[in-house]
Amino acid sequence: MISVSEWQKIGIGTMGFGIFFILFGILLYFDSVLLAFGNHKLKGTSFFLGGVIIVLLRWPLLGMALETYGFINLFRGFFPVAFGFLGSSIPFLGSLFQRLQGTSSMV
Template structure:
């Protein structure tokens, strides 16, 4: 019989959890109700991002990456100021704190 070390048991357990959550995420991603709620008002950003992926696959990487970047910024426009504000308060590094406060701006999600 093959003996399994403790590290191998931890690795198998972690891999099992990872596979489970990936499959669960894929299952939730293709739920039509969640897709309708999540992307109804972000159709422009989603189409630019997925169009950029298609353009990259068609061997136009520079144009595709530009489209993907625009789509990404369009999708996460409301979230980025919140993320920069959190990073500015989470880390007490003077240069980064000033940079994140500048990037945060005055826009809010409300």
């Protein structure tokens, strides 16, 4: 029998989770409904992945700034839906969002 240390058990478990989620993600990728929600926003994707690369090249502040800009560009259309759902589900946030919406004007 092979002796396995505690750290190796943690590593095997983490690797198992990773393999499961990769295979599950591949299966979900081919779902037609999820493909309709697919990401075709080149600007946001390039900024986000460029930020990841810059973080890996040891420029964390610049990389995180680029990732944040890319994230905002990618999910810009989803934010109103999420805020609307949170505002209707949680009473305190609903009144806060209505107050914030009333103060801004698009003139």
